[in-house]
Amino acid sequence: MQWHAHVTVATIVEHEGRFLFVEELKGGRLVLNQPAGHLEARESLQQAAVRETLEETGCEVELTAVTGIYLYTAPSNGVTYQRICFTAELIRHYPERALDTDISGIRWLTYDELLVERQQLRSELVLRCLDDYRAGDRYPLSLLHEPM
Structure with a gap:
C-alpha cells in the first residue's frame, strides 16, 4: 500500500473578537471546524485557503500570515493530514452565496464559547x-x- 499525506489548508478569521467557524456534518454528527479543505491540482496553498474560505462561508478574506504547519493522523481512519493554517482578515461577507453542500452554516464564536462546545470540534x-x-x-x- 502506498502512503501519502493529504494536504489541507485552514483559515483563522477573527472579527470583532469572534472567530469564524463552519458547522458540518461528519460521521453522522454536527462538528465545528475552521474553514478548511484540500489543496486542488494546480493551485497554490494561499489560493486554496482563500477559495475554501469563500466556498464554505461566503466570506472573502485576505491572508495575512501563516499560523502553523501541522501533521495529524486522524484516529478515526488513520489518514495523515498536513494542515497549513493561515490567518486572514475579513474583506466581505456574501450571505446570499450558496455554501458547499456539506456545510450546515457558519458561526462566529468567542474563544470561551468555543471551549464550551469543544466536544463538537472536528479534530x-x-x-x-x-x-x-x-x-x-x-x-x-x-x-x-x-x-511559479
Whole structure:
C-alpha cells in the first residue's frame, strides 16, 4: 500500500473578537471546524485557503500570515493530514452565496464559547491552531515557496 499525506489548508478569521467557524456534518454528527479543505491540482496553498474560505462561508478574506504547519493522523481512519493554517482578515461577507453542500452554516464564536462546545470540534487541530494564533504565532506568507 502506498502512503501519502493529504494536504489541507485552514483559515483563522477573527472579527470583532469572534472567530469564524463552519458547522458540518461528519460521521453522522454536527462538528465545528475552521474553514478548511484540500489543496486542488494546480493551485497554490494561499489560493486554496482563500477559495475554501469563500466556498464554505461566503466570506472573502485576505491572508495575512501563516499560523502553523501541522501533521495529524486522524484516529478515526488513520489518514495523515498536513494542515497549513493561515490567518486572514475579513474583506466581505456574501450571505446570499450558496455554501458547499456539506456545510450546515457558519458561526462566529468567542474563544470561551468555543471551549464550551469543544466536544463538537472536528479534530484537536481546530483548538491547537486557534491556541497558536492566540499565542501570537504568525509567520510571513513568504515562508511558503509557491509554484511559479
